[in-house]
Amino acid sequence: MEAKKKIGVIGAGISGLSCAYELQKAGFDVTVYEKEATPGGRMNSRTQNGFVFDTGADHLCNLYDTMKAYCNEFHIVWQKMAFNEYGVIKKGKIIRLVDAVGRFSQFRLVVQYFLTKNVGDFFFLNDAVKYDTDNARDFMLRRTGKEVVDYLVDPFVSTYQFHRSNEISLGALYGIMNSVAKDKTKWDLHRTRGGMKALPLAFAEKVHVRFRDPIKSILGGDTVVVQARDEQSYDAVVCSSPATVTNRIYSNPTEAQKTVLENTRYATTMSVVFRVPKASLPNVSIVWVPYVENTAISGFVNESMKGDECIQDGTTLLSTWLHEDFAKQIFNLSDAEVYERVREELAKVCTWVARKEDFVPHDLERWEDAMPVFAHGHLSRVKTFLEHGQGGNNVYFCGDYLNSPWTEGALRSGVRTAQTIIDRFAE
Ligand SMILES: Cc1cc2nc3c(=O)[nH]c(=O)nc-3n(C[C@H](O)[C@H](O)[C@H](O)COP(=O)(O)OP(=O)(O)OC[C@H]3O[C@@H](n4cnc5c(N)ncnc54)[C@H](O)[C@@H]3O)c2cc1C
Known part of the structure; x- marks a missing residue:
C-alpha cells in the first residue's frame, strides 16, 4: 500500500483547522503548527472573572451555513442571541x-x-x-x-x-x-455556546496540532521543508497564516504567490x-x-x-x-x-x-x-492567484483574504483549499 501523503498546515485558525480536518478525513497524514498555546487565531475566547470574552470575532450569523454544518457534526450548540x-x-x-x-x-x-x-x-x-x-x-x-x-x-x-x-x-x-x-x-446574530473558541477547539481535538511551535521558514519544492522547533519535510504545505506572515516566512514564492502576498493589506x-x-x-x-x-x-x-x-x-x-x-x-x-x-x-x-x-x-x-482589506483590485489579484499560484512549489494558501471576510469566509477557504489538494493528489 502507498504511504500516506504528508501535509503540514501553518496556523490553527479556523481556515487552517478546517483544511487540516478535511485533508485528514481524505486520508492524508496531517500536522498543524500553531505559534500560540491555543487554537482559533482571530476566532478565540478568554474566560476571566466568570465572563467569556471573545477576543477577536464576536458574533456569527445564521447564514454561516458551512459553520453551522460543522457545529452540528460536533454537537456544538448554535444559539440565537437574546436580542438582535x-x-x-x-x-x-x-x-x-x-x-x-x-x-x-x-x-x-x-x-x-x-x-x-x-x-x-x-x-x-x-x-x-x-x-x-x-x-x-x-x-x-x-x-x-x-x-x-x-x-x-x-x-x-x-x-x-x-x-x-x-x-x-x-x-x-x-x-x-x-x-x-x-x-x-x-x-440574525448567533453564537456558539462556550464562545468563539468552541468550534476551533473541536477541530483541534480531531487533528494533530503542535502548539507553541511557530514556523520560522518554508522552502517550497518537490518536497517542502519547514523549520519550526525542528526541521520537517512534507509533500505539500498549507499556509493559513495571515498573508503578511506567510510573506515573511516563505522564502521562494512563485510570482503569482508573491503578488497576492505582497499586496494584501x-x-x-x-x-x-x-x-x-x-x-x-x-x-x-x-x-x-x-x-x-x-x-x-x-x-x-x-x-x-x-x-x-x-x-x-x-x-x-x-x-x-x-x-x-x-x-x-x-x-x-x-x-x-x-x-x-x-x-x-x-x-x-x-x-x-x-x-x-x-x-x-x-x-x-x-x-x-x-x-x-478587500480594496478595489484585491479580488482580481486573488482570482489570478487561485488560477495560477495555488500549489506552486507544493505550497498552498488559505484564509479569509482569499475568499471573503469573517469566520465563515475563512472556514470555506480552508475547505476549498483542502479540496484543491485532494484533487491534485488524485491526478
Ligand atoms: C477584532 C475582530 C473582530 C472580528 N469580528 C468578527 C465577527 O464578529 N464575526 C466574524 O465572523 N468574523 C469576525 N472577525 C474576522 C474573523 O475573526 C477572521 O476573518 C477569521 O477568524 C480569520 O481566520 P483565518 O484562519 O483566516 O486566520 P487566523 O485566525 O488569523 O489564523 C491564523 C493562525 O496562524 C497562526 N500563526 C501565525 N503565524 C504563525 C507561524 N509563524 N507559525 C505557526 N502559526 C502561525 C496564528 O496564531 C493563527 O492561529 C473579526 C476579527 C477581528 C480581529
Whole structure:
C-alpha cells in the first residue's frame, strides 16, 4: 500500500483547522503548527472573572451555513442571541439603524438595492471579481449621496472591517447588498455556546496540532521543508497564516504567490472591553459609530445579548472596536493608557452609561492584522492567484483574504483549499 501523503498546515485558525480536518478525513497524514498555546487565531475566547470574552470575532450569523454544518457534526450548540437590534450614532445620540438616514436618502438606497448586480454568494466573493472595478465609497456617493455613505456605508465597513469605505471594492459591496436583500432574516446574530473558541477547539481535538511551535521558514519544492522547533519535510504545505506572515516566512514564492502576498493589506484594530452595569444598557446588540461622529471608536457591542456567559453580578461586558487610525496611534501604549484613552472616547458615544467611572476595564487584545482589506483590485489579484499560484512549489494558501471576510469566509477557504489538494493528489 502507498504511504500516506504528508501535509503540514501553518496556523490553527479556523481556515487552517478546517483544511487540516478535511485533508485528514481524505486520508492524508496531517500536522498543524500553531505559534500560540491555543487554537482559533482571530476566532478565540478568554474566560476571566466568570465572563467569556471573545477576543477577536464576536458574533456569527445564521447564514454561516458551512459553520453551522460543522457545529452540528460536533454537537456544538448554535444559539440565537437574546436580542438582535442595531443602533447608530447620529448627532451624538444613539438611534435605531432604520432611522439613520432621511426619507429621500432611504428612497435612493432602495432604488440602488434594485439595481444591485447579482454576484451570487457573499461567502464566495471570487464570483464578484467582475465588479472589482471601483470602490464602494465613490460608487455610493454618486448613487445614493453623502448621508447614506456617512451613516450607513462607511459605519458598516468601519464597524466590521475597521477601515473606511474608500478601501472596499464594489464587488464586495454588491455581495453584501445582494445577501441582505436575499437572506434578510438569516443575518440574525448567533453564537456558539462556550464562545468563539468552541468550534476551533473541536477541530483541534480531531487533528494533530503542535502548539507553541511557530514556523520560522518554508522552502517550497518537490518536497517542502519547514523549520519550526525542528526541521520537517512534507509533500505539500498549507499556509493559513495571515498573508503578511506567510510573506515573511516563505522564502521562494512563485510570482503569482508573491503578488497576492505582497499586496494584501490588513486593517489594524483593538478589542477593548469594559464591565458596565447591565441595567444601564437597553436591548440593543451593536452600535455603529460613524467616523463623522467619532474618529476613535468604530463600534461597540452589548455582550449581554449572549446571555449567562456574559452577565455576572448585575454587570455585563461592552466590547469596543476602534477605527484603524486611532488604533494605530495608541497601539503601543501600555494597557492602562489604552483603557484610559478608549474610555474617554467611549463615554462620548455610549451615552447609556452615565458616568465615566462606570466603564471598568476588563480585558483587551491588540490586532495588528485584524481584517484583510478587500480594496478595489484585491479580488482580481486573488482570482489570478487561485488560477495560477495555488500549489506552486507544493505550497498552498488559505484564509479569509482569499475568499471573503469573517469566520465563515475563512472556514470555506480552508475547505476549498483542502479540496484543491485532494484533487491534485488524485491526478
Ligand atoms: C477584532 C475582530 C473582530 C472580528 N469580528 C468578527 C465577527 O464578529 N464575526 C466574524 O465572523 N468574523 C469576525 N472577525 C474576522 C474573523 O475573526 C477572521 O476573518 C477569521 O477568524 C480569520 O481566520 P483565518 O484562519 O483566516 O486566520 P487566523 O485566525 O488569523 O489564523 C491564523 C493562525 O496562524 C497562526 N500563526 C501565525 N503565524 C504563525 C507561524 N509563524 N507559525 C505557526 N502559526 C502561525 C496564528 O496564531 C493563527 O492561529 C473579526 C476579527 C477581528 C480581529
